[in-house]
Amino acid sequence: MKKFNTHKGRTAPMDRANVDTDLIIPKQFLKSIKRSGFGPNLFDELRYHDQGEPGQDHSRRPVNADFPLNQARYQDASILLTRENFGCGSSREHAPWALDDHGFRVIIAPSFADIFYNNCFKNGLLPIVLEHALVEELFQEMYDNHGHELTVDLERQVIESPHGREIAFEIDAFRKHCLFHGLDDIGLTLESADSIRDFESRWEEQSPWLFGALK
Amino acid sequence: MGGKTLYDKLWDSHLVEQRADGSSLIYIDRQLIHEVTSPQAFEGLRLSGRRPWRVDANLAVPDHNVPTRHDERIGGIGGIVDPVSRLQVQTLNDNCKDFGIVEYDINDQRQGIVHVVGPEQGATLPGMTVVCGDSHTSTHGALGALAHGIGTSEVEHVLATQCLVQQKMKNMLVRVDGKLKPGVTAKDAVLAIIGEIGTAGGTGYAIEFGGEVIRDLSMEGRMTVCNMAIEAGARAGMIACDEKTIEYVKGRTYAPKGEMWHHAVAAWRDLHSDADAYFDGVVALQGEDIKPQVTWGTSPEMVLPVDGVLPDPAASDNATERESIERALAYMGLQPGMPITDIKLDKVFIGSCTNSRIEDLRAAAKVVAGKRVADSIRLAMVVPGSGEVKEQAEGEGLDKVFTDAGLEWREPGCSMCLAMNSDKLGNGEHCASTSNRNFEGRQGFGGRTHLVSPAMAAAAAVTGHFVDVREW
Numbered sequence: 001m002k003k004f005n006t007h008k009g010r011t012a013p014m015d016r017a018n019v020d021t022d023l024i025i026p027k028q029f030l031k032s033i034k035r036s037g038f039g040p041n042l043f044d045e046l047r048y049h050d051q052g053e054p055g056q057d058h059s060r061r062p063v064n065a066d067f068p069l070n071q072a073r074y075q076d077a078s079i080l081l082t083r084e085n086f087g088c089g090s091s092r093e094h095a096p097w098a099l100d101d102h103g104f105r106v107i108i109a110p111s112f113a114d115i116f117y118n119n120c121f122k123n124g125l126l127p128i129v130l131e132h133a134l135v136e137e138l139f140q141e142m143y144d145n146h147g148h149e150l151t152v153d154l155e156r157q158v159i160e161s162p163h164g165r166e167i168a169f170e171i172d173a174f175r176k177h178c179l180f181h182g183l184d185d186i187g188l189t190l191e192s193a194d195s196i197r198d199f200e201s202r203w204e205e206q207s208p209w210l211f212g213a214l215k
Numbered sequence: 216m217g218g219k220t221l222y223d224k225l226w227d228s229h230l231v232e233q234r235a236d237g238s239s240l241i242y243i244d245r246q247l248i249h250e251v252t253s254p255q256a257f258e259g260l261r262l263s264g265r266r267p268w269r270v271d272a273n274l275a276v277p278d279h280n281v282p283t284r285h286d287e288r289i290g291g292i293g294g295i296v297d298p299v300s301r302l303q304v305q306t307l308n309d310n311c312k313d314f315g316i317v318e319y320d321i322n323d324q325r326q327g328i329v330h331v332v333g334p335e336q337g338a339t340l341p342g343m344t345v346v347c348g349d350s351h352t353s354t355h356g357a358l359g360a361l362a363h364g365i366g367t368s369e370v371e372h373v374l375a376t377q378c379l380v381q382q383k384m385k386n387m388l389v390r391v392d393g394k395l396k397p398g399v400t401a402k403d404a405v406l407a408i409i410g411e412i413g414t415a416g417g418t419g420y421a422i423e424f425g426g427e428v429i430r431d432l433s434m435e436g437r438m439t440v441c442n443m444a445i446e447a448g449a450r451a452g453m454i455a456c457d458e459k460t461i462e463y464v465k466g467r468t469y470a471p472k473g474e475m476w477h478h479a480v481a482a483w484r485d486l487h488s489d490a491d492a493y494f495d496g497v498v499a500l501q502g503e504d505i506k507p508q509v510t511w512g513t514s515p516e517m518v519l520p521v522d523g524v525l526p527d528p529a530a531s532d533n534a535t536e537r538e539s540i541e542r543a544l545a546y547m548g549l550q551p552g553m554p555i556t557d558i559k560l561d562k563v564f565i566g567s568c569t570n571s572r573i574e575d576l577r578a579a580a581k582v583v584a585g586k587r588v589a590d591s592i593r594l595a596m597v598v599p600g601s602g603e604v605k606e607q608a609e610g611e612g613l614d615k616v617f618t619d620a621g622l623e624w625r626e627p628g629c630s631m632c633l634a635m636n637s638d639k640l641g642n643g644e645h646c647a648s649t650s651n652r653n654f655e656g657r658q659g660f661g662g663r664t665h666l667v668s669p670a671m672a673a674a675a676a677v678t679g680h681f682v683d684v685r686e687w
Contacts, residue, residue, distance in 0.1 A: 018514050020655075022655070023655060031302075090349070090652075093252065114384075119366035174380070186263070186372050189380060199231040209340070209478070
């Protein structure tokens with residue numbers, strides 16, 4: 001997994017609440033058996049006027065010029081500002097894959113859906129929860145300044161705005177550690193293999209009906 | 216120290232390691248696998264040279280992409296017309312063979328929607344931890360299990376380690392007291408709950424559903440309720456294990472047998488919250504107040520009783536809420552102040568992991584028996600949740616009731632709940648759907664979904680618009 005230390009990047013808006021994972025990446029693209037290539041279909045139903053299908057030539061599709069990610073001022077943005085309950089709905093990890101593939105590294109919102117929030121950390125994406133009023137201020141700052149950028153310092157847990165202002169954010173210690181060092185979750189868990197085996201044999205003795213073979 | 220909630224008990228019994236940084240290692244008893252969220256997990260295992268930790272803890276079934284038309288279905292995997300869907304179903308098949316995982320393949324009698332199949336086969340049991348790369352895994356909590364959806368990285372993590380790294384959630388009790396009125400179902404109760412607490416109201420919580428209404432529900436009704444916990448933001452929904460649970464599990468394929476059955480039942484009797492358990496949040500609804508529910512917008516919380524009228528965004532003093540209502544009304548092509556019963560429908564879908572079990576089909580059949588689907592309805596379809604449900608329904612003659620009334624009777628799968636196969640809405644079409652999500656584009660590009668109970672969907676099929684099934 002990619003390490004996340006300090007990231008400086010341009011901001012872009014997804015200015016609505018309850019953005020669900022169907023909106024982030026529509027289901028027809030979930031048929032892929034790969035982990036990459038979802039970027040061009042991020043927010044597909046908002047970015048294009050036509051109905052997206054896997055394998056299309058995106059350069060020929062009618063683009064929705066009103067959608068911020070299609071506008072010059074938000075090109076190459078890597079920090080997404082959004083509203084409450086971002087990522088609600090399905091558990092599809094294709095949502096963070098699509099955001100990552102498009103180039104986002106940070107998502108800032110007043111709240112996230114649980115499964116989406118968790119999935120981000122598996123893919124080197126940093127979701128940051130800030131108070132509603134702070135998110136609103138960042139939106140205004142972004143709208144008022146073309147080319148608005150933020151710097152996110154994971155180690156110090158602060159967001160730095162262009163005027164030198166610092167906003168602190170919370171993140172739990174384990175997730176921070178894994179993201180900062182780009183650690184392989186599975187490898188880390190397998191360091192506890194002995195504990196897992198001990199637990200498993202105790203549990204099987206106690207609840208043998210949970211260990212019957214399927215056929 | 217106070218008593219424990221059901222969630223506390225399930226958590227504690229599966230705790231492998233509590234770490235200083237606040238994270239925990241939790242043991243997983245059962246992983247259910249389907250074709251959409253697993254290919255990259257198997258690929259990850261291959262790339263790192265890892266094998267599944269405990270192969271027989273996993274059960275796989277293709278459901279999202281499988282065709283439901285009989286003529287396309289009989290050809291098996293090779294018969295799937297869409298090559299991208301075919302490859303995904305084939306990939307699940309190949310991966311299960313490679314890694315030795317039991318799979319109910321596309322035309323196996325036991326195939327069906329993963330959340331219908333698990334309880335039906337006794338593959339998910341009380342007291343288990345159950346995960347699946349699908350957010351509606353919360354369904355299995357109806358058995359008194361800790362069950363929730365995970366992403367693909369975690370599917371791989373569970374395959375490789377039989378564990379998940381977790382932070383413990385908070386406890387919420389959602390109590391529905393009293394009785395439901397005739398014509399009001401588990402689906403209406405859970406939609407009313409979501410309307411009450413909102414689509415993010417359960418974020419960060421494990422929800423336990425309790426109260427007389429929940430206790431009175433059948434096991435299938437309880438599954439409908441737990442299924443939609445995620446639509447209230449809670450990854451896990453659960454219900455205490457009682458006599459009904461035990462009766463439901465008894466005799467199923469993978470349920471314990473003989474002496475072991477008695478040991479299991481003894482352990483399951485503790486699967487309830489203690490009387491003095493502490494909940495971080497409590498929400499209470501009164502069963503008698505719940506009417507048949509219909510969603511009008513693009514989030515499950517945008518729900519009203521069938522006798523309601525659509526909201527006016529101008530009446531909201533919160534800017535975000537006002538914009539949400541405006542956007543939803545525009546997407547749905549509906550006007551403020553319009554009665555729910557005036558919404559004209561184009562399609563009807565009865566199925567999904569929420570409402571495709573035998574009782575759901577019986578309820579729908581009862582409504583359409585001897586009647587005809589309205590001329591204005593372009594398609595009304597019934598998709599049973601599994602091959603077993605299909606066989607049982609056919610044994611009861613329900614298929615005949617549906618086809619005589621002009622509804623199509625299909626092969627089992629997720630179908631138009633998320634429209635990954637060819638069952639989908641056309642642009643602008645309104646659908647009365649027994650599924651779980653009314654998001655923009657969920658059932659097809661530009662499609663407009665209204666979530667309802669099976670009886671409400673069936674009545675809408677006959678009249679072409681919503682009617683109050685209590686007056687049917």
